[in-house]
Amino acid sequence: MNNDNTPLTTIACAIVDDEPLAVELLASYVAKIPFMDLQGKYSNATDALRGISERPVDVLFLDIQMPELNGLELSHMLPESTRVVFTTAFEQYALDGFRINALDYLLKPITFARFLEACNKALQWFKMVRANEAAPAPAEATAASEPEPQSIFVKSEYKLLQIQLDSIRYIEGLKDYVKIYTDDAPRPILSLMNMKTMEQMLPASRFIRVHRSFIVAKSKIREIDRNRIVFGDVYIPIGDSYKQAFQEFINR
Numbered sequence: 001m002n003n004d005n006t007p008l009t010t011i012a013c014a015i016v017d018d019e020p021l022a023v024e025l026l027a028s029y030v031a032k033i034p035f036m037d038l039q040g041k042y043s044n045a046t047d048a049l050r051g052i053s054e055r056p057v058d059v060l061f062l063d064i065q066m067p068e069l070n071g072l073e074l075s076h077m078l079p080e081s082t083r084v085v086f087t088t089a090f091e092q093y094a095l096d097g098f099r100i101n102a103l104d105y106l107l108k109p110i111t112f113a114r115f116l117e118a119c120n121k122a123l124q125w126f127k128m129v130r131a132n133e134a135a136p137a138p139a140e141a142t143a144a145s146e147p148e149p150q151s152i153f154v155k156s157e158y159k160l161l162q163i164q165l166d167s168i169r170y171i172e173g174l175k176d177y178v179k180i181y182t183d184d185a186p187r188p189i190l191s192l193m194n195m196k197t198m199e200q201m202l203p204a205s206r207f208i209r210v211h212r213s214f215i216v217a218k219s220k221i222r223e224i225d226r227n228r229i230v231f232g233d234v235y236i237p238i239g240d241s242y243k244q245a246f247q248e249f250i251n252r
Contacts (some may be wrong), residue, residue, distance in 0.1 A: 003175065006042070010035050010036070010037045010058055010157060011035055011037065011058045011119070011122055011123060011126060012037050012039045012056070012057040012059070012115065013034055013036055013037065013038055013039065013042070013057050013059040013060065013061065013062075014032060014038070014039050014040035014041065014042065014048065014051065014052060014055075014057045014059075014060050014061070015027060015030075015038070015041050015061045015133070016042045016043075016044075016045060016060060016061070016062045016063060017042075017043070017047040017061075017087065018023070018041070018043055018044060018061040018063065018066045018067065018076070018141055018164075019063070022063065022087070022141065023041050023043070024063055024112070026087070026091065026110070026115065028040060028046070029110075029112050029115045029116075030202055031124070032112070033116060033119050034120070035121055035123055039055050039057050040052070040055060040057070042103045044066060044067070044069070044135040045066055045068065045069035045070065045071065045073070045074040046068065046069055046163060048060070048062075048074065049069075049074060049077055049078075051086065052078065052082065054080070056079060056081070056082065057082060057087060058081070058082065058122070058126060059081045059083050059084075059085060059103065059119075060078065060081065060082055060083070060084050060085070060086055061085050061106075062074065062075065062084050062085065062086055062087065063086075063087050063088060064086055064087075064088040064090070065088060065089075065090065068079070069108055071086060071088070075102070077193065078085060079114070080175075083102075083103045083122065083125065084103060085102065085103050085106060085118050085122065086102050086104070086105045086106065087106045087108060087110060088106075088107065088108060089107070090104075093108055094162060098230050103118065103121055103122055103125060104117075104118040104121055104122075106118055106247045108187060109237065125192075128192045129192065129228045131155075131174075136137060137171065138168055148166065148203050148205065148206075148238045149203065150165055151155070151163060151164045152165065152201050152202070154180065154189065154191040154193065155191055155192060155193075156189050156190055156191045157190070163180060165202070165203070165217075167182040167185075168180060168182055168207075168217050168220075169181045169182060169216070169217055169220045170185060170214060170216040170217065170229075170231060171195075171198055171212045171215040171216075172188070173194070173195035173198070173212070173214070174213075174251075176192060176194065177190055177191065177193070178190075178191050178193050178194070178198050179191055181231075194214070195213070196210070201235075206209065206218055206219065208245070208246065208249055210229065210238045210242050210246050211235065211236065211237050211238060211239040211242060212236075212239055212241075214237070216229055216236060218249065219233050224250075226246065227243070
């Protein structure tokens with residue numbers, strides 16, 4: 001794992017597959033990629049879980065169909081910092097793979113070009129994670145007269161986007177990502193960021209957190225139905241730990 005403050009140059013990885021030839025093929029691919037560092041090879045999920053707990057990795061190349069404990073089941077037991085690239089001969093598992101936020105899904109037989117593409121995707125992922133972790137928290141206003149920001153910049157699909165605060169309706173947190181719903185875009189903007197960081201970027205005078213997974217723009221609230229904020233056909237719950245602060249806002 002890359003836990004120091006040096007620039008990210010390598011990604012620790014491991015391979016899990018009950019087919020020895022498949023393991024050796026992927027190991028030979030890893031050896032050709034300078035930024036990949038192979039930390040372990042496992043023939044079953046049980047050994048992999050034990051090995052990763054002792055020697056954590058950034059990325060796990062994980063077969064899905066295995067005896068006793070399959071890859072999908074193992075993926076739910078991994079540390080949050082370990083990302084998964086599924087490898088399988090069965091295309092029907094792709095949807096399940098992406099539902100649990102896998103970095104990629106490789107269909108056997110796996111070519112080196114396709115494997116390299118997945119590794120580059122992993123490299124970009126961890127570079128973005130490292131950049132977000134290293135970014136300083138937004139400084140608090142030092143003077144009462146300092147104007148409030150009217151927009152924020154967020155990273156999305158390797159681009160930096162400027163979003164006008166007036167256009168934001170609400171923000172939804174999804175593990176490592178946030179989805180920013182705006183008035184002027186048909187689809188939400190997806191950004192690699194946690195909700196705490198997102199909350200720090202937004203002025204408290206204009207936004208309020210109402211749930212561990214939701215932040216809403218105060219000026220966009222039009223309807224509240226049984227402890228839920230209504231945006232068209234979307235109902236945003238108000239979490240128990242946020243109800244008092246939300247009620248105080250309503251009373252004001």
